[in-house]
Every structure is written in structure tokens, then in C-alpha cells.
Amino acid sequence: MNEPLHPQLLSIDRLAISYADGDERRRVVDEVSFDIASGEVVALVGESGSGKSTTAQAIIGLLPEGGRIDSGAIRLNGEAISHWSGKRLAALRGSVISLIPQDPGSSLNPVRTIGAQIGEIFRIHGERDRTAIAARTLDLLDRVGLSEPALRVRQYPHELSGGMKQRVLIAIAIALKPQLIIADEPTSALDVTVQRRVLDLIDEVRRDAGTALLLVTHDLGVAADRADRIVVLQGGRVQEVGVAAELLAHPRSAYARQLLADAPSLNARPTNRQPPVAGADSIVVAGLIQDFAVDRRTAIRAVDDISFTVRRGSTHALVGESGSGKTTTARSIVGFQRPTAGRILIEGTEISSLAGAALRQFRSRIQLVYQNPFSSLDPRQRVIDIVTEPLRNLSSLGPTERRAKAAALLERVGLPEALHMRRPRALSGGQRQRVAIARALVLDPEILVLDEAVSALDVTVQGHVLRLLDELQRERGLTYLFVSHDLAVVRQISDTVSVLQNGRVVESGTVADVFERPQSAYARQLIDAIPGRRSSAHVGQP
Amino acid sequence: MQRYVFSRIGQALLVLWLAFTVSFVLLQALPGDAVLIKFLSPELGLSPAQIAEIQAAYGSDTPVILQYFAAIANFVTGNFGYSVHAGVPVSQLLAANLPQTLRLATLGLTLALAIAVALAFLSTLTRFAFLRNALQALPALFISVPTFWLGIMLIQVFSFRLRLIPVINPSELQGLILPTITLAIPISAPLAQILMRNIDAALTQSYVEVARAKGASPAFVLWHHVARNAVLPTLTIAGILLGELLAGAVVTETVFGLNGIGGLTEQAVRSQDTAVLQAIVVLSAVVFVIANLVVDLLYPLFDPRLRTRQEVLA
Numbered sequence: 001m002n003e004p005l006h007p008q009l010l011s012i013d014r015l016a017i018s019y020a021d022g023d024e025r026r027r028v029v030d031e032v033s034f035d036i037a038s039g040e041v042v043a044l045v046g047e048s049g050s051g052k053s054t055t056a057q058a059i060i061g062l063l064p065e066g067g068r069i070d071s072g073a074i075r076l077n078g079e080a081i082s083h084w085s086g087k088r089l090a091a092l093r094g095s096v097i098s099l100i101p102q103d104p105g106s107s108l109n110p111v112r113t114i115g116a117q118i119g120e121i122f123r124i125h126g127e128r129d130r131t132a133i134a135a136r137t138l139d140l141l142d143r144v145g146l147s148e149p150a151l152r153v154r155q156y157p158h159e160l161s162g163g164m165k166q167r168v169l170i171a172i173a174i175a176l177k178p179q180l181i182i183a184d185e186p187t188s189a190l191d192v193t194v195q196r197r198v199l200d201l202i203d204e205v206r207r208d209a210g211t212a213l214l215l216v217t218h219d220l221g222v223a224a225d226r227a228d229r230i231v232v233l234q235g236g237r238v239q240e241v242g243v244a245a246e247l248l249a250h251p252r253s254a255y256a257r258q259l260l261a262d263a264p265s266l267n268a269r270p271t272n273r274q275p276p277v278a279g280a281d282s283i284v285v286a287g288l289i290q291d292f293a294v295d296r297r298t299a300i301r302a303v304d305d306i307s308f309t310v311r312r313g314s315t316h317a318l319v320g321e322s323g324s325g326k327t328t329t330a331r332s333i334v335g336f337q338r339p340t341a342g343r344i345l346i347e348g349t350e351i352s353s354l355a356g357a358a359l360r361q362f363r364s365r366i367q368l369v370y371q372n373p374f375s376s377l378d379p380r381q382r383v384i385d386i387v388t389e390p391l392r393n394l395s396s397l398g399p400t401e402r403r404a405k406a407a408a409l410l411e412r413v414g415l416p417e418a419l420h421m422r423r424p425r426a427l428s429g430g431q432r433q434r435v436a437i438a439r440a441l442v443l444d445p446e447i448l449v450l451d452e453a454v455s456a457l458d459v460t461v462q463g464h465v466l467r468l469l470d471e472l473q474r475e476r477g478l479t480y481l482f483v484s485h486d487l488a489v490v491r492q493i494s495d496t497v498s499v500l501q502n503g504r505v506v507e508s509g510t511v512a513d514v515f516e517r518p519q520s521a522y523a524r525q526l527i528d529a530i531p532g533r534r535s536s537a538h539v540g541q542p
Numbered sequence: 543m544q545r546y547v548f549s550r551i552g553q554a555l556l557v558l559w560l561a562f563t564v565s566f567v568l569l570q571a572l573p574g575d576a577v578l579i580k581f582l583s584p585e586l587g588l589s590p591a592q593i594a595e596i597q598a599a600y601g602s603d604t605p606v607i608l609q610y611f612a613a614i615a616n617f618v619t620g621n622f623g624y625s626v627h628a629g630v631p632v633s634q635l636l637a638a639n640l641p642q643t644l645r646l647a648t649l650g651l652t653l654a655l656a657i658a659v660a661l662a663f664l665s666t667l668t669r670f671a672f673l674r675n676a677l678q679a680l681p682a683l684f685i686s687v688p689t690f691w692l693g694i695m696l697i698q699v700f701s702f703r704l705r706l707i708p709v710i711n712p713s714e715l716q717g718l719i720l721p722t723i724t725l726a727i728p729i730s731a732p733l734a735q736i737l738m739r740n741i742d743a744a745l746t747q748s749y750v751e752v753a754r755a756k757g758a759s760p761a762f763v764l765w766h767h768v769a770r771n772a773v774l775p776t777l778t779i780a781g782i783l784l785g786e787l788l789a790g791a792v793v794t795e796t797v798f799g800l801n802g803i804g805g806l807t808e809q810a811v812r813s814q815d816t817a818v819l820q821a822i823v824v825l826s827a828v829v830f831v832i833a834n835l836v837v838d839l840l841y842p843l844f845d846p847r848l849r850t851r852q853e854v855l856a
Contacts, residue, residue: 062754090757099755107748111770111845120766121756156846172756 008075009179009212010036010059015072015082017054017063017236027070028054030236036180036212043215043227043244045259047458048429051236056182056216058082060097061089077179094121098173100183100202104165104190108157114141114168115153121175140171144201162322163194167201174205181206184216191321191485196529199226218458220263221488221532224248232256262463263532264488279312281345282447282479283333288342290328290503302328304503305342310496312446315473315480317490317511319526320500329500330449330483334368335359347446364394367440371452373432377424383410384420387438394443409438413468430461434468441472449481454489466493488530491515499523550838554831561827562820566613569816570606617824623817627809632821635806640825643802646794647787649718650725655780657726658733662772666741666764678738685731689790693724693797721798725790729783736779740772747771774844781837788826 017029029051036042044052057063059074061084074082081092093099101107108117118140119133127133134153141149144167157165166186173181183202187195203226206213217223223230223244230247232240232255240253251257290303303325310316318326332339335351344351346366354362367390370376377386387406391397397405410420413434424432433453440448450469454462470493473480484490490497491511498508499522507514507523518524588596604612616623622632665677697720701709707716744750745768753767788803795804803822810818842848 060755062751087759090754090759092757093755094757099752101748101752101755103748107752109749109753109767109771110847111774112766113846120753120758124757124762158847169752172752 007037008035009038009040009077010214011073011075011078012055012059013073013075015055015058015074016070017051017058018068018070019064020066020068025068025070028236029058032072032233032236032238034231034238034241036214038179039210039212040229041206041213041215041227043217043223043230044233045217045220045223045230046233047218047460049235050233052216052218052233053184054236055233056184056214059180059214060093060099060182061086062093062099091125094178095125095176096178097180097182098176098178100166100169100173100181100186102185102188104162104169107169108165110157112156113153114155114157114160118153118168118172118175121172125176136175140175141168143174143205144168144171146171161194162190163198166190166194166198170198170201170205174209174211177209178211180212180214182214182216185218186215187222188217188219192487192529193321193525195531199531219531220248220259220459221530224532232259258460262459264459264462264466264486264492279314281309282312282314282347283308283310283316283481284343284345285309285329285333286343286345288329288332288344289340290325290332290337291340302503303332306498306500306503306505307342308496308498308505308508310479310481312479313473313477314495315482315493317482317484317494317497318500319484319487319490319497321485321526323502324500325503326483326485326500327451328503330368330451330481333481334366334449335362361394364390364443365445366447366449367443367445368449368451369433369436369440369453372456373429373436374424374456376436377432379424382421382423383415383427383435386424386435387442390439390443406438406442409442410435413438413441413472414464428461429457430465433457433461433465437465437468437472441476444476445478447479447481449483451483452485453482455484455486462489469493487515487526488532499526546842547839550835554835557831558824558827562614562617562824563610565820565823566610569819570609613820622821625810625815625818627813627815627818632817635818636803636821636825639802639806642800643791643795643804646718646721646725646800646802647791649722650729650790650794651780651784651787653722653726654730654733654783657730658737658776661730661734662737662741663764665738666745666768667760681731681734681738683731684727684734687728689724689728689793690797692727693720693794696720696724697798717798717800721794721800724797725787725794728790729786732779732783733776736776737772740775741768744768744771770844774841777837777840777844781834784830784833785826788829 012032012034015029015032016027018025018027020026028049032051032055034042044055046052054063054067057067058069061081063069069082072082073080076092076096081089084092108114115134115137118137122133122136137153138149141152146152146164146167152160152164152168157168160168173183181202186202187198190198199222202213205211213226215223215227220230227244230240230242230244231238232247232253234255239255240247240251242252247256248260251260286307288303288306289301291299291301293299306325306329308316318329320326328337331337333344333346333351335354339352346362349362351359351362381389384403384406387410388402391402391405395402407417407420411417415431415434415438419427419431424435427435433456436453453469454465457465466489469480472478480493482490482494494511496509497511497514498505499514499520500506501522507518507520514523515527518527613623620633622636624630625632625635628635661677661680665674668674668677697709700706700720707719741764745763750763750767753763758766791802792804792807794800795802796808803825806818807822809815810822
């Protein structure tokens with residue numbers, strides 16, 4: 001192919017997109033313009049609802065049902081493709097523009113082999129020679145760094161880890177050497193260390209082929225590390241476009257400044273945490289072992305001899321990747337499962353000795369906030385009822401008092417009365433997580449276990465929720481056990497930390513010690529993988 | 543895998559035994575018995591002694607528990623006893639009636655599957671919203687039509703009005719067309735509904751978006767990515783629907799005057815012919831159990847995730 005005459009590979013010109021909303025149309029992208037040059041990396045940054053994914057979907061011609069381009073143009077190599085027919089666009093997809101999706105877990109067909117799913121992109125674009133397809137598939141798998149390609153082609157998605165699946169999806173995206181790859185939050189579903197390796201891989205394959213990349217992300221840290229230029233979107237409009245380093249150093253728009261302030265990865269330590277008053281031990285875990293039976297003979301040891309202590313009024317973080325045993329530990333502490341061995345003391349009470357009514361009453365002293373604010377709230381209940389329910393189960397208050405208490409608490413977590421009669425569906429992710437926090441606090445517990453409580457939220461919302469948690473802790477003298485894979489967030493909110501790997505504690509101590517002077521190789525690796533570190537040199541410098 | 547097969551077969555045997563026992567108890571609990579119904583009528587002029595003798599011959603005077611064990615032993619060895627009403631071995635009755643019903647049921651299920659797949663695929667692939675809505679409304683219509691009414695209507699329209707299919711002395715093939723349609727339509731409705739819903743669910747999956755991003759056409763996506771994932775839950779329903787099929791066959795055979803298990807059942811119920819009823823219940827249970835066993839064993843072929851033992855991770 002000849003070098004294109006147009007230096008701009010892709011040019012978005014005053015694009016407006018709307019969705020059908022009942023009988024009306026709701027504008028989600030408005031007057032959005034930006035360009036991508038050949039070989040350039042452009043990051044599209046914004047919170048959910050900013051229109052970043054919609055813009056990306058429009059470029060590849062895959063707007064969801066009800067979505068429509070109202071005006072404006074998408075030009076590829078100077079040619080307007082925004083009003084092409086489905087068939088013409090299909091010829092473009094995969095060959096000229098390709099996609100790396102968000103969630104590798106659900107992006108591969110569970111009933112077809114890896115080989116078939118890579119091979120079919122050649123078939124769709126006209127290759128008929130099976131041996132050639134097989135050879136190119138093996139090449140690709142090797143190219144994206146998967147060991148034993150010959151074995152992988154015959155495997156199914158469930159036999160691969162999340163990182164491996166994302167490599168397969170990258171292989172599909174680069175198979176036909178496209179000019180532009182759209183990566184829609186390509187790593188937000190992956191562990192930090194895997195995240196970095198996958199981003200490195202995308203970088204490498206892209207650089208080799210001179211492919212341009214449109215990186216859609218809510219994480220300014222990721223954008224800062226990887227992009228040449230950054231486009232900041234809010235509410236469907238472009239707030240700011242600029243060269244990455246410049247935009248990070250001197251953001252002009254208010255929104256970009258806010259994003260920058262909220263991005264945990266770009267800020268060393270924004271909240272000024274007071275070291276907790278030397279209090280009694282709130283949680284004591286000693287030699288905790290948790291086995292799960294696979295079948296009659298074998299068992300998996302999910303938690304292997306974990307010990308730590310949390311002082312009253314402080315925040316302790318359990319950090320690790322998936323499979324490290326952090327969630328299992330949290331569930332044992334809340335009393336959802338009996339430890340195989342070891343002791344758990346909550347405010348002086350040995351919880352494995354509790355059963356029946358005593359265990360039920362114990363639950364009011366320690367409450368759990370779950371990761372996913374979308375599935376942890378009953379969609380059929382009103383917000384006020386969700387928060388009142390624990391009181392119905394575990395308190396002696398009458399109906400009016402219960403409602404009053406729940407309403408007051410909802411106000412406290414920042415949900416005005418107008419929202420109390422809504423159902424969860426009518427709330428944003430951040431609002432839902434506030435409901436979950438209110439539900440957890442309504443019984444006046446002493447301890448809150450926060451299982452990845454902010455991981456599903458956008459950075460800005462994450463910032464708000466973290467500040468709320470901080471305030472609540474000081475007001476009520478709460479003890480937090482904060483379970484997370486996100487070290488940047490952990491650093492922001494915790495006093496002490498235990499780093500978990502394969503069910504064991506590999507390092508523990510105060511946040512300052514662990515983050516500034518990590519002793520174990522694994523903790524160092526986790527800290528290095530925090531996005532935004534490459535460019536953090538720019539940030540904060542005049 | 544071997545363990546999976548054996549445990550499924552074990553479950554199947556347990557179900558058979560339960561079906562036999564429950565039906566045995568229920569049939570014994572019925573007031574009166576076939577022997578009395580047939581021989582007590584005054585016209586035969588039998589003395590009580592003679593009746594007792596006949597009862598002894600049929601074994602109906604022995605304690606129930608002994609009858610139960612004798613019946614199990616007989617069933618296991620393939621001896622289903624004698625029909626009091628027809629005076630011939632039950633196995634002979636079954637042999638005469640089973641082929642007709644099997645043929646009807648097989649044809650009915652095949653046609654039902656074809657209708658369901660056609661409806662679901664057409665409604666997914668069509669570009670016209672009105673056609674999609676119409677196709678998606680059909681299953682609800684199909685399921686609300688009573689079998690006997692449908693049969694009668696089909697005869698009215700195709701035999702009497704259009705004169706396409708003779709009512710008297712149709713050829714074997716002709717005679718099967720209308721009953722097959724009658725049987726298939728109500729069965730196809732739940733199948734089509736489940737299939738449509740699962741196709742819709744599969745279409746929202748990320749892997750479908752990835753396939754479209756590869757440049758695949760809607761038909762390619764439907765065939766290569768959606769179909770197999772959507773068929774999986776439908777398979778379970780197909781196994782369960784077999785019960786419907788047997789029940790439907792009874793009505794259909796009655797409406798169209800066919801000799802089959804349906805007709806036999808009806809007659810056996812009317813004359814309280816316990817031996818025949820017992821055999822039919824067990825036979826239905828066998829068919830049901832085998833069909834579901836086949837479905838269970840087919841599952842791993844369709845879904846690779848069931849082939850290897852899933853590891854339980856915390």
C-alpha cells in the first residue's frame with residue numbers, strides 16, 4: 001500500500017451521536033473532533049457516560065442498537081466512512097481498523113477453540129487455504145508471547161488465564177496488520193502486573209507495525225504512560241486535547257485538572273491521614289488457613305497461614321492479585337465460612353466459636369461492602385428499603401425509627417432525599433456504592449470490610465467515595481479492612497498493608513514502609529506496575 | 543468423564559425404579575380391579591368360586607407386597623404380564639402399538655425442532671422490524687392452541703375444504719402429515735421461545751462484538767458464534783418436552799383415530815387394565831430417562847467447559 005497522502009489516518013469532525021430513549025433521542029456525543037496520525041497513540045480519557053466508548057464504537061461502525069450518528073463525519077485516510085453501509089464497513093473491520101475489547105473474560109466464544117477464533121479472521125477476509133491459516137495463527141500466538149502455540153490453538157478460552165486471553169485478542173487485532181487499533185479499556189479487568197505486561201505488548205506490536213492506537217481509558221495514569229496525545233471527554237464533549245506530557249503538566253480545562261487530582265496513580269498521597277490513636281486491636285488474625293475441597297481427595301489451599309493485626313480506628317489493606325487469597329481472607333473474617341485452622345478475633349471475640357443466633361448478632365458489628373455496586377443491590381427494592389432491611393433483621397427499632405435512621409444515613413453519605421424512593425437502576429455507579437456504604441453502616445458496626453469497594457468506579461467517583469470513607473472513619477471511629485488489587489488506591493486510604501501472594505503474606509508493614517522500601521521482589525513488582533509512574537516525573541514539576 | 547457417565551446412568555436407574563414403584567402403588571390403590579370389572583358382570587354367570595379361581599390365576603389374590611416383588615422381577619426379565627381386557631400378553635399389545643407412536647413422536651419432534659430453529663433464526667436475521675415482531679409472537683400463539691382443536695381444524699381445512707388429504711383410506715404417508723403437524727406445533731413453541739431468548743442473550747455477549755469487529759457478517763456471527771451457545775439451554779428443554787410429546791400423542795392419536803400407545807392408554811384406563819397401564823408408565827419413564835440421559839451425555843460435546851473438571855477457586 002502506498003503512503004497515504006493524508007497525514008491524518010483518522011479524522012473525527014464535529015461528530016454527534018444519539019441513542020433512542022423512549023420516543024426521544026438522547027445526545028451522548030456532541031461536536032467531538034480530533035485526529036489520529038499514522039502510527040500515533042491517542043488516548044480518549046473520561047469517566048463513564050463521557051461518550052468515549054460510544055465514539056470508539058462509532059469509528060469501527062459498531063454502535064449498539066438505537067445508536068445513530070446525527071451529524072459530523074468520521075474520515076479514514078480522507079474518505080468519509082461514517083455513512084457507509086454495513087457491508088462496506090465489514091470489509092474494513094479487522095483489516096484496516098481492529099478492536100481490542102475491554103473484558104477478555106467474556107470476549108472469546110466459550111465453545112470454540114482459540115485456533116478457530118483467530119483463524120476465522122483470515123477466513124472472513126477471503127483466505128481459503130487452511131494450511132496457510134493454521135501457520136499464520138501459530139505465528140500470531142508466538143508473536144503475542146504465548147508459550148506452546150501448538151497447544152494453545154486446540155485449547156478453549158476457559159483453559160487460559162485472563163492475561164493469556166487478552167493476548168489472544170491482541171493476536172486477533174493485529175492479524176491483518178490494520179492501520180488503526182482501537183483498545184477499549186483493554187486492561188481494566190486485569191491484575192496490575194498483568195495489566196502492565198499487556199499494555200507493553202500492545203505498545204510493542206503496534207510500534208513494530210507502525211499501527212496507530214486509539215486507547216480508550218478512564219485511567220489518566222494509563223493514558224499518561226502510553227499516549228502521544230490525550231483527548232479529554234466529559235458529558236459527550238471534548239474538554240481538552242493536548243500532547244500528553246503538556247496536558248499533564250499544565251491542564252487548561254477545569255475537568256482535566258480534576259481528573260488529574262483524582263487519579264490515585266498520579267498522586268503520591270493526597271489525603272493527609274492522621275496516624276490512628278494507639279488503640280486496642282480490633283481485628284486479630286492468627287495462622288488462618290482456608291481449604292476448599294475440589295473433590296473427596298484433593299483440596300485447594302486458598303489461604304495459607306495468614307496473620308495480621310488491625311488497630312481500632314485504622315485501615316488495613318489486603319493487597320494482591322486474583323487468586324492471592326485476599327477475598328477469601330475477608331470472607332472468613334466476616335464469618336461467611338469457617339476457617340480450616342487458625343484464629344480470628346474480632347473486638348476480642350473468637351468468631352469461629354460463634355454459631356446460630358450469636359453469629360447472627362455478631363454480623364451487626366462487622367459489615368461488608370461489595371465490589372460491584374451493580375449486582376450487590378436488589379434491583380426491585382427502593383433505596384430506602386435497601387438501607388432499612390438490616391435494621392429489620394437485627395435491631396429492635398420500630399418502622400418509623402428505622403426509616404428515619406436510614407434516611408439520615410443516606411443524607412450523610414451524600415444521597416439527597418429525592419433519591420431515596422428510587423430503585424438502584426436509576427442511580428449512577430457512585431451513588432449505588434454510597435447506598436451500599438449506607439446499608440453497611442446502618443447497624444452501627446465497628447468494622448467495615450471493603451472488598452474492592454471502589455474498583456468498579458471511575459477515578460473521579462472513586463475519589464469522592466474514598467473521601468467519604470475517610471470522613472466516616474474519623475466521625476465514627478471505624479476500623480476498615482480494605483481489600484484491593486489497586487495499589488494506588490491502597491496507598492491513598494490505608495495505614496498498614498499486607499501484601500498477599502498465593503495465599504501467603506509476602507510483606508507487611510506501614511504503607512510508607514512497604515511503598516517506599518519494599519523488601520520482597522513481589523511487592524516491588526506490584527508497585528512498579530502502578531500506571532502513571534513513567535510520567536509521574538512530569539506531574540507536579542513546574 | 544467416566545464418573546460423570548456412571549453417575550448419570552445410576553440416576554436414570556433410580557428414576558425408573560421410583561416411577562415403577564409410584565405407579566404400582568397408585569394403581570393398586572385404585573378401587574376395584576380389572577378381573578372383577580370383566581368377570582363380575584351377571585351375564586357371564588360365574589359363581590364366586592370361579593371368580594376366586596380366576597383371581598388366583600392372575601395372581602390378584604396374593605398380598606400386595608408379594609405382587610410388587612413379583613412384578614419387579616417380571617419387568618426386569620421383560621415379562622409385562624397379561625392384559626385382562628384383551629386377554630393377550632402386554633408385550634404383544636405394546637409391540638403392535640409402539641411403532642406407530644414412535645414414528646409419530648419422532649416426526650413430531652423433528653418438525654417441532656425445524657419450526658423452532660426456523661422461527662428463531664429468521665427473526666434474528668430479518669431486517670424488517672414488523673416481520674421480527676410477527677415471528678416472535680408466533681410461539682405464544684402456538685402454545686395456546688389446544689391439540690384436539692388444532693387437529694380438528696387441520697382436518698377441516700386440508701381434508702374437507704381443500705381436499706388435499708383424503709380422510710378415508712389415506713396412504714401411510716398422507717395419514718401421518720396432519721397428526722405430525724398437530725403434534726409438532728405446541729411442542730415447537732417453548733423450544734422457539736427458549737431459542738430466541740438465548741440467541742438474544744448470546745448476541746449481547748462481548749465475543750459477538752469481537753466477531754463483528756473481525757468483519758464477520760450477521761449470518762456468520764449467528765452461525766459460528768451464537769448458534770452453539772444458544773442451543774445449549776434449548777437442549778435441556780428438548781429433553782423435558784418429551785413428556786409433552788407423549789401426552790400430545792395420546793390426544794393426537796384419539797383425534798385422528800390412529801392405533802398407538804395413546805389409544806391403548808385410553809382403553810386401558812377405561813377398563814382399569816392395571817398390567818397394561820403399569821407397562822405404559824414404565825415405558826414412558828424409560829423413554830423419558832433415556833432422552834434426558836442422551837441430553838446429559840451430549841452436553842459435553844457441545845460445551846467444552848464440561849469436558850474437564852472445573853477447578854474450584856476461591
